[in-house]
Amino acid sequence: xxxxxxxxxxxxxxxxxxxxxxxxxxxxxxxxxxxxxxxxxxxxxxxxxxxxxxxxxxxxxxxxxxxxxxxxxxxxxxxxxxxxxxxxxxxxxxxxxxxxxxxxxxxxx
Amino acid sequence: xxxxxxxxxxxxxxxxxxxxxxxxxxxxxxxxxxxxxxxxxxxxxxxxxxxxxxxxxxxxxxxxxxxxxxxxxxxxxxxxxxxxxxxxxxxxxxxxxxxxxxxxxxxxxxxx
Numbered sequence: 308x309x310x311x312x313x314x315x316x317x318x319x320x321x322x323x324x325x326x327x328x329x330x331x332x333x334x335x336x337x338x339x340x341x342x343x344x345x346x347x348x349x350x351x352x353x354x355x356x357x358x359x360x361x362x363x364x365x366x367x368x369x370x371x372x373x374x375x376x377x378x379x380x381x382x383x384x385x386x387x388x389x390x391x392x393x394x395x396x397x398x399x400x401x402x403x404x405x406x407x408x409x410x411x412x413x414x415x416x
Numbered sequence: 417x418x419x420x421x422x423x424x425x426x427x428x429x430x431x432x433x434x435x436x437x438x439x440x441x442x443x444x445x446x447x448x449x450x451x452x453x454x455x456x457x458x459x460x461x462x463x464x465x466x467x468x469x470x471x472x473x474x475x476x477x478x479x480x481x482x483x484x485x486x487x488x489x490x491x492x493x494x495x496x497x498x499x500x501x502x503x504x505x506x507x508x509x510x511x512x513x514x515x516x517x518x519x520x521x522x523x524x525x526x527x528x
Contacts, residue, residue: 349519
């Protein structure tokens, strides 16, 4: 099956810093999605990308659908303590959604 | 609007006991339904998915089973729990296409 390589696995950053994480694959996807999971909760959809090259923002979050359709990145600007959690990328192709293994973000006040 | 309910939120069960986790979706019909397990707060492992009543696909062979007795109800079961069944279980629904999944709030299962 298709696999996603999500990096980094974990990040420790100072409050106010910008964050960048990405997902890559050897396979193409038709849709890229980014989720955030707060501790003890289910993942919640942050951003959905439907077209190659698409750049979408949601508040301090910006995500892009790579032009090759094999990668996507998520940036978080000016991080705050409530940004802590696990961020998952997900790629959709042929009726199947594949998840990355997650990036665990810790924000130091 | 659509909502997904998952219960219980936490569960502590002895080894060898049975398990039944329930998930229901409201506000939509004929959803695709999924059970995931997450160990140690990391990756999501797809256990089962269902595209309709009575239709269950298993991704990982193990001592768990799933059933879909009604259109918007998905149940995860086990006859005898193992220590390795401990984890965070998530139910999700979608309408297919590329619109992503909506997850429930999860069940933290500890087998002791």
